[in-house]
Amino acid sequence: MWTTKTFLTKTKRGNILKIVREHYLRDDLLCGSAACNVCPHKDDEYVLDPKPESICALFDYPHYLVLDTNVVLHQIDVLEEDALTNVIILQTVLEEVKHQNTAIFQRILDVIGNKKRKFYSFVNEHHKDTYVERNPGEKQNDRNDRAIRKAASWYETHLSINNVKGQHPKIVLITDDEKNRKMAQEEGITCCSVKDYVENVNGFVGLVDKLSKNVIPESCSKDALYPAHLTPAEIHSGIRNGKLHQGTFHASRDNFLEGTATVNGYEKSILLQGHIGINRAVDGDLVAIEVFPEEEWRKPSDIVLEDKADDPGDLLEEESVLLNAVKPADNKNEITPTGKVVGIIRRKWRQYCGILLPSKFPGATRHLFTPAEKRIPRVRIETRQSDMLASQRILVALDSWPRNSRYPLGHFVRALGPIGDKDAENEVILLEHDVPHARFSEAVLACLPPNDWTIPPEEIKKRVDLRSICICSVDPPGCTDIDDALHARPTATAGVYEVGVHIADVTHFVRPATALDKEAASRSTTVYLVDKRIDMVPDLLSSNLCSLRGGEERLAFSCVWEIDENANILSTKFHKSVIKSAAAMTYEEAQIAIDDSSRNDEIARSLRTLNKLAKKLKKKRLDNGALLLASPEIRFQVDSETHEPLEVQAKKIMDTNSMVEEFMLLANVSVAQRLAEDFPQCALLRRHPSPPPANFEHFLLAARQQGFEIDVSTNKSFSKSLDEAVIPGRPYFNILLRIMATRCMMQAVYFSSGNHTQEEYYHYGLACPIYTHFTSPIRRYADVLVHRLLAASIGADVTHAELLDVRYAAALCDNLNYRHRQAQYAGRASVALNTHILFKYRVEIESAVVLAVKRNALQVLIPKYGLEGPLYLPSDMFTYNEENHMQICGDVTLKTFDELTVRLSLDSTNLQHRKLVFQLVKPFVPGFSYVPEEQKEKKPEQMEVDKEQENLKKRKDTAQSKGSKKKSKKK
Template sequence: HLKTFVNPSVLKPTGRVVGIIKRNWRPFCGMLSQSMIKEATRHLFTPADRRIPRIRIETRQAANLVGQRIMVAIDGWPKNSRYPNGHFVKNLGSAGDKETETEVLLLEHDVPHQPFSQAVLSFLPKMPWSITEEDLKVRADLRHLCVCSVDPPGCTDIDDTLHCRELENGNLEVGVHIADVSHFIRPGNALDQEAASRGTTVYLCGKRIDMVPELLSSNLCSLRSNVERLAFSCIWEMNHNAEILKAHFTKSIINSKASLTYAEAQMRIDDGTMKDDITKSLRGLNRLAKILKGRRIAKGALTLSSPEVPFHINSETHDPIDLQSKELKETNSMVEEFMLLANISVAQKIYDEFSECALLRKHPSPPPLNYDILIKAAKSRDLNIHTDSAKALADSLNNATVENFPYFNTLLRILATRCMMQAVYFCSGMDSDFHHYGLASPIYTHFTSPIRRYADIIVHRLLAVAINADSTYPDLMDKHKQSALCNNLNYRHKMAQYAQRASVAFHTQLFFKNKGIINEEGFILFVKKNAIIILIPKFGLEGAVFFDNKDKPSPHLSFDSEGPTLKVEEHTFRMFDKVKVTISLDASNIQHQRIRMALIEPVVCFCFLDFFLLLLRDCNCIITWVSEMILTGRSQPQLFLYSD
């Protein structure tokens, strides 16, 4: 019962746990806090995950485990004990070591990363492998086409190639050719089960956890140049206004004529002296892509922004040595447009054939309340943001500019990204809302990356059945099994994103380890009751500067939620204000190292400082594309058209 003298403004909702529905005990990674009693065998273990309480364990190895990352499992939690009881499981290695910390973040985010078992490897094709006469009989022979791939430098898992040529009737033939991974991974065997369990390839800084064994991911399924490969082709006949006249899907055999980087492809397009077939194909693709992109934007496809900045990793030490700052080229967008078009075309095809069991991907519209902070932020600069539809939002963001503040629009788009919902896989027979909000598309799926996404393999199987290129798979026709598969894929994808963000956080700490104190300019991204959240664009960092303890209101602070603004002494902070801070690494807690910031300008008389690192987005922030494409080098930060 509340006493009448309690100040209502400081009351907090409270509750009591009355029952446990299901326990989620798993081994936890962390560090041992050795007892001060010399002969003690009972010690406290501090998990890396701050949400988990300390665990009491018994071990006689405490002296050897200090300073090590270890794994502990919970055995039980007595009612009268402050801590659960557990036992030592495994020593992972020295805290701070790159390999150890990578192992920890993979374990903590439940990312399957063990070497592929012999049972799995036994289902790989025997080497040397080559295309057989039987393959030639049942596939379209497209080896004569001028097909090429465009990818980041050093890419070894090449999923996709493209071609464009003029037909005799004056129209254009455009093809997207995707690695036929489903040819090598048959339903139900150990290789298929392992790929389904992993769900996705996980891209960490300087490390890749493959969904399928390397023989497939970097060799037989990689559409490298000048080798014959099996593909699944989506071919359109288009007019010169990029309107689709016919669409055709076929299993095929291709021979890529070139494996280009984005920069190399752009150089060919821009060099007027180059007249070869590859360059002509690229120019045709680029011209059509611009039309497709313009049409998508006109329909309301969102152009969002991310503050992340990828690292350049030393090839020998795997340490982050610099920040990558490369210009986003037209060829990045060119590839993106045709991958999106292929995904949409395939989604419609498999839904037309299997209305109850098509594996699709949707992006729900955000609830109106999600936009509150974005609307307030715009109003702080006398601008209006309309959120009635994706089109209205896109138009509002395009018109939201502030004179002499070019970065303002990027900041606003970063906030818009935070308002979005998570895109998810679903079974068409279990849902009625197919719309993809970010892409402004009524239907969508994933078809173009089967080397790194299991969802694409399922879509390939459905498409193969739809065109009579393969037999029917009973499990694919069961919408309940399909829905359960989607749930696992969504979970694996989410955990992969978290692991990728944790990897970036760790490498950011390594980057600042020997940098000392750095002065940098930043912008206020959020204003809280007792803090400001600062974004440092150069490093893609966010930090919170607290001006008071959360539980002890101070007369020196005045917060206006409508602004929102925070007045500290005589200075008023508001969103998007420019500030100057110092950045340094606080390594006082070896398990929970963090980036610290200190406010330099403007100067306030007092402030209690505490900081945290927010490198990528929280779980409600969409953009699979951000974590997948930026961490793999497929694209750059700054502005990008929302792509799933």
């Protein structure tokens, strides 16, 4: 083993420090080639073929590829394609990639890990013959390039040793850097650019499409449309001396020429307008911003601007429309700090779903791509498969955005399926919300018990045997992942009941640090789409072995209380158990069992006790200040064959719903208390911060207009005043109020107890000082962790290292919270998709309520469907009262909580963004409201269409007239 060689690095940490690090050079690193006669390989260590078959027409002899850093960074999509094999990835390259982009680093590691791909990672930095020391004055990049060239030429000579001349594989260096290519050629290394190589590859159609069109964005100064970005050094010094600010760019949903960035030091976010103001920033990018002097500040425009449908070429226009539309307002409150993007600190590009815009010229290779996400600009891509892709949803990656291109350049990644196809649309939802939904890998499936697994007798001995007790589960109809069951029975003492909550023992199957555990941790939650469930753990566990099905013996984790008649808890026990559920019921069945006085079997008695206690528990909870909130939830009735939604209805709530919920809450709280006691540093808990008063502003105003003063100072007073806000004759009003209140809340989050103080544990919505999730381990990973902690706490299981690691727990919580949020969004997106399908062929007139009043629209909710959407109001008819949030037209006043009647239909003119259109029916506004057909029998069908067009036109006109008015003023 060779040692030594130290090298010097200087780093800045306030003052300049000299850091000396050791660097060991080794002679035991293998080259990985089967053609090598020198390295002492073992048989399984060969990665590269002895005689690799060439697929490139330029190099018709066997060769290995050596890649440059930029090739890996930019062409990862090409590398992931199953085409190029026998590639050497140098450590120099890997480290640079890791430093620059961890996501790509992970992807290239996956490629290297795939044995079939024959990618070998060679540790050139620690090899005695390939290590290169940095010359004085040499830049790091130049050194790395030299190291890559050195490694390439080493391979060439290394493979030629003991090999007949011409018999051994050659080395081809792939780099896009021209200077590097020239120097390599001087050193006698064969080299080539990616483009030349890939374009001459035979037999892999579509590989060329995946080539990244990477241009150094600042180099194209010819015909430049955009101002150049500042260099990183300039940005750095600018931010230091306070001239520039750093912030994340958020593009506007409505106006493609507008965006904002949140910046430290400014209360409001900075407004960025126009092509020049945004200067090639894409939603999510970390940008450097120059803020204008105060007199140039503007207010955000409230017009809706969409990019034009056809390809305008590389021109910038529309600028004037927007800029003139926004005159400096007289009202000081409305103007916001305005600025422009002067540089990009870090791109946060991902892959985007969308569709190709139809090209004007058949057979053209350059196309425009429209992403599904409105905030992302269109992307210019090159593909030769446009005919095939035109009807598909496709995935595209962004490459670069040169100064002379109106749109960013990108490349095609893969097709998801035909537009309108249910699976393709679901795939889009899952991808856009970053939901891991691939099939479970072999490694994960290998962790599962056999299909016919039964509880081994020794496992039963270790547990408390509750099989004789009458336990039942209550769930929504059609539920296959049953993770909770209940029982209640009187004890020897009169007036004291034994109540047990039994949760599926998922941790018995999901052991820590297995592939299954890792996969579950990364998925974090089961995602429910309307017609599809993306499981957190494989089906065998989620709907069989862990599901507490009726009449089957299952492993459970039980929480058993002794509760007196007034629902006071006398004692709490936790233990692992074996149960046999007597019945798996739906809410409805359970309700019937309770109500049916003729039934007096054990199940019915048990349910009645539970129901009685639950009501008392609920009352106690509400007295403590717990909020009863509401959200419009709907269920789709799905056609069993086509999976097309047939009908929607709001979810029904029954007594038994709240019965189950109450005991789940109780179990969660009991477990949380126990965990916080035993693991003060690393208990996984859930907290719900109290909302800041500012969140309530609009809500309070709207309630006041209806004549109610809501007290939001504490959750108790809030809950009380919500209860009192009832309008006789309008039963939906109170629910509506609660729906609105829900939207003022903060998100509840998971956290690790070591990272917050005791006071911060508080759960505002439930009004309890401590809370966690224990009751759904089949569909939430948080519960799995809680189970493990609790098992360790009662001595039923051993702890493992990661469970008690505070830093690991914090990272895990971040992932849990992120996935949880994304799962919710994905669920909502799926509901939206299904409503669109439902309204494809139908039009309905329904009653609605106003949720909010905007400048040019009303946000309305249809209680029957739980649907929500904007009802646009033309500004030439309606005047907007800003102070009171009202829209007024003649004698019609529209304000929050008003009840309306609206007409629903689907607007499919834009394939990408199909949306529901709401039209006002009642109150009747002449010239605007939709007239139902019965009332205008005489009018022909044609009129209606005309009318709609007229309305549309009017809206457009108003937007334009607004613009022109301001134009004239400026003149």
